Amino acid sequence: MRVLKSLFDFYINSSIHVALAIVAMSWITFLEFNVSMDVNLLVFIGFASITGYNFVKYFGLAKFHHRSLSNKLKTIQVFSLICFLLMCFFALKLNEASLIAILIFGLVTFLYAIPLLPNRLFVDKKKQLRSISGLKIYIIALVWSGVTVFLPLIIDEFEIYDDIVLTAVQRFIFVVVLMLPFEIRDLNYDSLKLATIPQRIGVKQTKVIGALLLFLILSLEYFKDDITWSHIVALTLICLVLFLFLMFSTKQQGRYYSAFWVESLPIWWLIVLLMFC
Numbered sequence: 710m711r712v713l714k715s716l717f718d719f720y721i722n723s724s725i726h727v728a729l730a731i732v733a734m735s736w737i738t739f740l741e742f743n744v745s746m747d748v749n750l751l752v753f754i755g756f757a758s759i760t761g762y763n764f765v766k767y768f769g770l771a772k773f774h775h776r777s778l779s780n781k782l783k784t785i786q787v788f789s790l791i792c793f794l795l796m797c798f799f800a801l802k803l804n805e806a807s808l809i810a811i812l813i814f815g816l817v818t819f820l821y822a823i824p825l826l827p828n829r830l831f832v833d834k835k836k837q838l839r840s841i842s843g844l845k846i847y848i849i850a851l852v853w854s855g856v857t858v859f860l861p862l863i864i865d866e867f868e869i870y871d872d873i874v875l876t877a878v879q880r881f882i883f884v885v886v887l888m889l890p891f892e893i894r895d896l897n898y899d900s901l902k903l904a905t906i907p908q909r910i911g912v913k914q915t916k917v918i919g920a921l922l923l924f925l926i927l928s929l930e931y932f933k934d935d936i937t938w939s940h941i942v943a944l945t946l947i948c949l950v951l952f953l954f955l956m957f958s959t960k961q962q963g964r965y966y967s968a969f970w971v972e973s974l975p976i977w978w979l980i981v982l983l984m985f986c
Contacts, residue, residue, distance in 0.1 A: 728758035939985035
């Protein structure tokens with residue numbers, strides 16, 4: 710049991726789980742717009758997500774505490790390096806337009822972790838985008854929506870039209886709501902200067918806002934030109950489950966409540982859609 714728990718913790722802490730969630734949402738885009746699935750792109754997105762998330766989470770520790778890193782963090786470091794090399798390999802299989810988009814999203818991720826911007830923009834001395842008051846959740850949502858909606862379509866040289874823009878907006882809102890249980894969990898740890906949504910309006914109002922945003926996601930589906938009932942049913946089910954997770958979110962969550970169960974929702978969304986196919 711101890712070995713299984715260690716493996717499961719590595720699965721969560723090394724960002725494999727969140728990477729699978731991002732891959733799942735990218736796959737959903739292929740299904741929603743009837744685009745031929747590009748396996749190379751999905752594999753690239755998986756390795757890029759692991760690399761990016763681990764870079765953001767562990768950059769500071771690796772930079773300032775390299776000699777004192779625990780064996781678990783050193784293992785994650787090596788694993789991240791392998792994922793980075795594999796990411797570069799699969800990047801060579803993508804077209805020019807995709808690489809330009811990837812470069813933009815990669816730059817945002819880089820600025821999210823690296824202190825480069827002026828002091829006056831930040832709430833503390835870290836000088837990272839994630840430290841700008843109230844910005845963290847929206848940066849994550851922007852990158853997720855861009856990677857999971859536009860990348861799968863850019864690689865197929867799809868023309869951007871209204872339904873695609875609406876889907877990107879839906880994904881942005883979905884990720885914002887998906888992050889709310891994490892922000893509620895982190896109320897005991899986040900600096901008040903970060904001005905997260907629960908810090909600014911409280912847990913109760915955060916849940917109300919989250920419920921309204923989920924309703925908005927479902928409403929936007931009916932403004933699309935091409936409406937598929939299987940997609941509506943799947944989206945409704947996932948929004949309902951996310952609503953329940955949000956309603957039961959507290960500051961004293963179980964260790965895996967958000968990190969595993971909430972983060973699993975995009976994967977279950979894909980599974981539901983595949984069941985309809």
